[in-house]
Amino acid sequence: xxxxxxxxxxxxxxxxxxxxxxxxxxxxxxxxxxxxxxxxxxxxxxxxxxxxxxxxxxxxxxxxxxxxxxxxxxxxxxxxxxxxxxxxxxxxxxxxxxxxxxxxxxxxxxxxxxxxxxxxxxxxxxxxxxxxxxxxxxxxxxxxxxxxxxxxxxxxxxxxxxxxxxxxxxxxxxxxxxxxxxxxxxxxxxxxxxxxxxxxxxxxxxxxxxxxxxxxxxxxxxxxxxxxxxxxxxxxxxxxxxxxxxxxxxxxxxxxxxxxxxxxxxxxxxxxxxxxxxxxxxxxxxxxxxxxxxxxxxxxxxxxxxxxxxxxxxxxxxxxxxxxxxxxxxxxxxxxxxxxxxxxxxxxxxxxxxxxxx
Numbered sequence: 025x026x027x028x029x030x031x032x033x034x035x036x037x038x039x040x041x042x043x044x045x046x047x048x049x050x051x052x053x054x055x056x057x058x059x060x061x062x063x064x065x066x067x068x069x070x071x072x073x074x075x076x077x078x079x080x081x082x083x084x085x086x087x088x089x090x091x092x093x094x095x096x097x098x099x100x101x102x103x104x105x106x107x108x109x110x111x112x113x114x115x116x117x118x119x120x121x122x123x124x125x126x127x128x129x130x131x132x133x134x135x136x137x138x139x140x141x142x143x144x145x146x147x148x149x150x151x152x153x154x155x156x157x158x159x160x161x162x163x164x165x166x167x168x169x170x171x172x173x174x175x176x177x178x179x180x181x182x183x184x185x186x187x188x189x190x191x192x193x194x195x196x197x198x199x200x201x202x203x204x205x206x207x208x209x210x211x212x213x214x215x216x217x218x219x220x221x222x223x224x225x226x227x228x229x230x231x232x233x234x235x236x237x238x239x240x241x242x243x244x245x246x247x248x249x250x251x252x253x254x255x256x257x258x259x260x261x262x263x264x265x266x267x268x269x270x271x272x273x274x275x276x277x278x279x280x281x282x283x284x285x286x287x288x289x290x291x292x293x294x295x296x297x298x299x300x301x302x303x304x305x306x307x308x309x310x311x312x313x314x315x316x317x318x319x320x321x322x323x324x325x326x327x328x329x330x331x332x333x334x335x336x337x338x339x340x341x342x343x344x345x346x347x348x349x350x351x352x353x354x355x356x357x358x359x360x361x362x363x364x365x366x367x368x369x370x371x372x373x374x375x376x377x378x379x380x381x382x
Contacts, residue, residue, distance in 0.1 A: 028372060029093055031142075032364045033080065034100045035134040037212050037240065038063070038281075040076050043361040044089055048369060053361065054083050069129050077138055097143050098368040099135035100183060100360065101156020103127040103231075109159045109186060110379050111371045114140045114151035118381040128179075130231060132157055152378070154367035155183040157231070159224065166226040166318075179231045180215035181330070182224065187363035188329045188355045189219050195353075204319045206312050206350070208342075210332035211358070212281065213269075214238040214308060218315040218323075226318050228311060233268045236307035237300075239281035239332075242272030243307065274300060283332050305338055309345035316349045323350035330358060 027047060034041040038060075044052040056079050066072045084090070099114065101107075104121050112118070114136045122133050139151035159182035169176050185207045193200040201222035208216045214236045217227035228235025228244075237243040245268070254264060267276065275281050277300045278289075290297040316323050326346060328339055333356040343352050370376035 028095045028369075030096045030098060030365055030368055031084075031094045032098050032361050032368075033135050033138055034360055034364065035076060035131045035138070037131045040079060041361055042080055042083060043365065044084075044087075044094070045365045045369075050362075050365070052084075052087050052089060056080075056083060069131055069133060070123075070125075073134060073137060076134060077141065080138065080142075092146055094142075094146060094149055096368055096372070097139040097149065097151045098364040099139035099151065099153050100132050100364065101153040101158065102133035102136050103130050103179070104156065104158055104381070106158050106160035106178060107156055107381070108379075109155050109161065109182065111152050111154045111367050111376050112156075112379045112381050114143070114153055115381055118153075121381075127158070128231065130157070152368055152371070154364055155186050157182060159186075161223040161225060162227075163220075163225040163318075176234075177229055177232070178224070178227055179229045180217055180224065180227045181209040181211065181213070181230065181358075183360045183363050184209055184329060184358040185215065185217055185219070185224065187359040187366075188327050191355065191359065192325060192327055192353055203324045204322055205325055205327060206315045206323055207327045207329065208308055208312055209358075210238070210308065210328070210330035210338075212238060212240045212331075214241070214243070214304075214311075214330075216308065216311040216315055218318045220319055226315060231269055235311050237273040237304055239274040239283055240272065241269050242267060242276065274304075283335060283338075287335055287337065301335075301338060302341065304332075305341035305345075309342050312342070312346045313349065321349070326350050326352045327355060328352060329355040331356075333357070 030045040032043040038058050040056045042054050043050055102122050104118060104127055118136055119140050122136060136153050143149045143151035157179055160178040162178050167176050189205050189207055190200045193203055205219040213230040215227055215230035217224045235243050274286060278286055278296050280286055286297045290301055332338055333354055339354055371378050
């Protein structure tokens with residue numbers, strides 16, 4: 025493919041990011057914000073499919089970028105069976121697994137569905153995902169839970185964690201595969217992973233109730249109290265699931281998931297906002313310290329990334345607690361659009377083998 029136009033799609037809980045790359049250059053980048061009122065009319069993430077597709081096509085239309093001009097659509101990976109990292113073709117088997125909902129529900133599930141639908145209507149267009157949220161490189165010890173009926177699962181911001189780790193490695197002129205890194209992604213959810221020479225061998229399940237609290241998620245909760253709540257008769261299963269993911273964390277404590285709003289209120293003297301920001305910094309720091317033990321304290325760097333890494337006070341509080349472990353490198357925001365494009369381009373250039381979802 026001599027001239028390639030790549031469309032990248034990345035749905036989040038309250039936004040849909042799209043980008044178009046032509047001849048290896050970004051020619052269009054847009055974050056479509058979705059208000060709480062817009063999303064409230066949809067009962068589930070899946071019900072938002074046509075709404076988000078319409079928004080994508082409208083934005084492309086305003087830039088006179090017709091869908092037919094796209095050769096490749098690269099999407100953020102959703103919740104499927106565990107996969108090794110890499111680039112995958114979006115096929116019917118993947119779509120069927122996502123639509124079954126048996127692996128969970130998340131905004132990222134919309135990405136492969138949107139890519140598959142759009143690509144199916146454009147001749148000679150392929151749909152891919154890369155480094156999905158279910159990227160699984162856990163070591164055996166990390167996978168084993170405290171009871172044989174349970175197993176720890178790898179669900180994380182793999183795309184951004186891998187991208188930031190590679191960016192840092194390039195910045196110090198060392199191979200990613202030669203470094204021990206701890207990456208803390210702080211967004212609507214939080215994942216803290218330890219990268220042992222190119223493999224994420226341990227990480228909290230950022231979706232399903234492990235690790236630090238975040239703007240929308242409760243993180244780890246006291247087991248006994250959670251069991252009592254489940255059998256109290258006061259809540260149905262769906263309500264408790266929503267407490268864990270969607271209406272936990274900042275939302276439950278202070279009524280908002282907007283980190284900037286909460287920081288502003290904290291600076292104005294709101295005690296609850298001040299406290300919950302300190303709690304989050306405390307819990308992220310503790311998770312970083314825990315991950316350091318996995319590589320026996322031999323950590324080359326701690327990388328802090330995600331939208332909340334723009335909060336300098338948050339980063340300073342975390343740095344104060346963990347800088348004794350290793351140097352800290354801050355990468356605010358996320359490199360997911362560029363990472364998706366780069367992964368797709370590596371495949372097109374023959375540097376990355378296309379994997380098949382089975």
